[in-house]
Amino acid sequence: MTLLEQGFPFDAVSRLVAADRRSRDAAYQVHRWWARRPPALVRAALIAARIPADTTVAAFRAAYGSTAPLLTGTTVLDPFAGGGTTLVEAARLGAIPVGRDIDPLAVLLVGHQLEPARAEAVQASGERLLAHLRVSLGDQWESTDADWAPLHYFTIPVVMCSECDHAGPLYRSLVIGRSTGAAGGVVRDAEVSAFCPDCYTTHSLKATAKTLTCCGHRRPLHAATYIKGRYRCPGCKAPSDHERLQTGAAPRVLVGVEETSVNRGTRRRIRPATDEDLHHEHRAAAWLAARAGRPLPLDRPIVTAPGDNRPVSHGITTIGMLHTARQAAYLAAAHDWIDDAGLDDGTERALRITVSSTVSSNNRLCGYATDYGRLAPLFSIRAFALPALTVELNPLNPSGGRGTLAAALLRTAKAADGTVRRHVLDSKNRPIAVSLGFPARNHPGAVATADSTSATRPDAPQADICLTDPPYYDFIPYDALSQVYRAWLPEQDLDAAPLLPAGDDPVADFGSRLGAALSTAAGSLKRDGLVAFTYKGGGDAWDAVGVALDEAKLRVTALWPVLADPHMGHHSHPGNCEYDLLIVARAVEQATPAEPTTSTVEWKHRLGDVSPADEKNFDHAMRIAGPRWGSPLAR
Known part of the structure; x- marks a missing residue:
């Protein structure tokens, strides 16, 4: 029996997760992913899965804080690779990482994380790419003053009232920026x-x-036509929301341009728009019309998520409508150059990821923090309200920082750095900040685009551990989020249908499909291997897990609550869970029926205050785990 199955210090690990909340790790900063499990949780689980149950707390602390390859000779499988935390942490521990995912964006990203290109190669090729783009597209972001370089273009929509057909600007405030x-x-x-x-x-x-x-009117700076989620028509005063107005498809007016000083460091100015500024967008449209190359994804329809039709409900129905002509030209020109540059595979992948990462700051759903002068990048196409004041970035600005191509190249180059700032436990089990230097990662071909039920390659080693984070029953389907980025990559489509509830009996459908994935994973393990996965949700979600465990013929040998979303904090909604449940299981022939060795009462005592939502999550998990509990057979 392993420490992961008996005596796992879930409360101490949760403290590590909380302490790491603001820690930066270059491997995970290259590209956006939407639900990476905390590296501290994954690292602790992997170590605990390979050490005996009677390991002392002091020995576990020492192992966790060590940079030695403690899992050398161990193979770790993740059939839902996602953002790659399991595979990266496994590689840092010296294990052989093997993974798959149906999303080619995830596979591209994890491939770079496991085998990052040399920083020097990324920087050198990135400078060539920047130089090419500045020559071929630079006139689309020209300034009227050679001492200033455009950074942000501010626009507001002009919408038509659905009641009286009055056209007017939609805005939350007259203020663009404050110092x-x-x-x-x-x-x-x-x-x-x-x-x-x-x-x-x-x-x-x-x-x-x-x-x-101005214009014969005196208005308060807080004047607005969009208040509390409704546009108030200046003509008839009728309220309308974005769905009725189709705000995403409305024409937009350029109201100002923020520029960075070429000679005065970080100083900026916001100036009025000029006729020349308006011509730049026409130049971009002409460039796109004259371009010859692989097809563009501009007409590719946006697929919405179940229960949320944004941004299609706002009038943005295609990938092309997510971007201005300049943004589309930039993305197309960058990928065209990468196609023809003759780069080695690792450097090409690094630049693909770099350009892809800038999609989050080069789209028509970016807002602006007026008091701090920062672009608010897209988190997802369905997470936030449509911004009234939209920001278009100049991705080629040399000094603007957030969202530019130069900034993205720096992040990608740093991914090869094995030094990270993390926390470890001191002798009193308190988190302390340290710098950990991990050995270089080099695991080519360790992750593939494939369904979770696909068998691993015939030449792949049998795994010792399957640790994964499958899609949750009642949460956001990531394919609806990644489509914005995949549209610009050579591989755009999912390898298989995503794991989502469907049919007349969604619990049974989801559980059966998850069970097939867990069964395949268990079949890829060595005889004494174990399966572990993180999960959270409501009653139906956990009922589906019960179906999956039965389908895969697995018995639960441990169940632990672990902090997974500490960022919620004071902003937590009563219905949100901060804790995941870490389920550990073995094949039925490797375990005998037993009573649970833990309880929700013990969990809450050791963790302290938990939210009512987390209490329900705990109760549902124990409800389905209890009847399926087993004790590992002695070896």
Whole structure:
């Protein structure tokens, strides 16, 4: 029996997860993924799965804080690779990582994380790419002043009232940006920049200004036509939401341009838009029309998620509608260059990921933090409300930072750095910050695009551990999120249908499909191997897990609550869970029926306060695990 099955210090591991909340790890910063399990949790689980149950707490702490390849000779399987945390942490422990995922974006990303290109090669090729784009597309972001370089273009939609057909601008405030002097804020020439909703001209104001006077009107700076999720028509006063207005498809008006100083460091200004600014978008459209190359995904329809039809319900129905002409031209030109550059496989993959990562800051759903001067990148096409003040980034700006191609190249190059800032436990089981230096990772071909029920390659070693994080029954389907990025990659389509509830009996359907995946994983293990996975959800979700365990002929040998989403904190909604349940299981022939060796009462005592949602999550997990409990056979 292993420590993961008896005596796993879930409370101490949860403290590590909480402490690592703001830790930066270059391997996971290259590209957005939506639900990576905490590296601390994964590392602890892998170590605990390979050491005896009677290992002392002190010995576990020492193993966790060691950078030695403790899992050398061990093979770790993840059939739902996703963002790659399990496989990367396994590789850092010296194990052989084997994984698969139906999403080619996930496979591309994990491949780079396991076999990162040399930083020097990424930087050198990235500089060539930047130089090419500045020559071929640079005139699309030209400034009227050689001392300033455009960074952000601010637009607002002009919508038509569904009641009276009055056309007017939709905005939450007249303020575009403020220089507050706050830590982390940018320094601008004007203390306040605001626009007139009649002529759309930007004005520079003092910090003490409360109103804007233009076009014969004096308006308070907090004036708005979009209030509490509704547009109030200036003509008939009728309220309308984005669905009725089709705001995403509405024409937009350029109200200002933020520029960075070429000679004065980080200083910025927001200036009025000019006729030349308006011509740049036409240049981009002409470039796209004249381009010869592989087909563009502009007409590719957006697939919505069950229960949430955004952004299609807002009027954005295709990939092309997510981007301005300049943004589409930039993405197309970058991938065209990568196609023809003759790069080695690792460097090509690194640049593909780099350009793909900038999709999150080069789309029409980016907002703006007015007091800090930062673009708010897209998290997903369905997570937040459509921004009223949309920001278009100049991805070629040399000094703007967040979202630019230069910044993305730096992140990708750092992925090869094996030094990370993490936390370990001291002698009193308290987290302390340390720098850990992991050996270089080099595991080519360890992850493949394939369904979770596909058998591993015939030449792949049998696994010792399957540790995974399958899709949850009642959470966001990641394929609906990744489509925005996949559309611009050579491999755009999923390898198989995603694991989602379906049919007349969704619990049975989901459980059966998850069970098939777990059965395949268990069949890929050595005789004494174990299966472990993280999960959370409501009653139906856990009923589906019960179906899956029965389908895969697995017995539960351990169940532990582990902090997985500490970022929620004070912003947690009553219905959200911060804890996952880590289920450990073995094949029925490797375990005998037994009573559970843990309880929800013990969990709550050791963890302290947990939310009502987490209590329900715990209860559901124990309800389905109890009847399926087993004790591992002695070896």
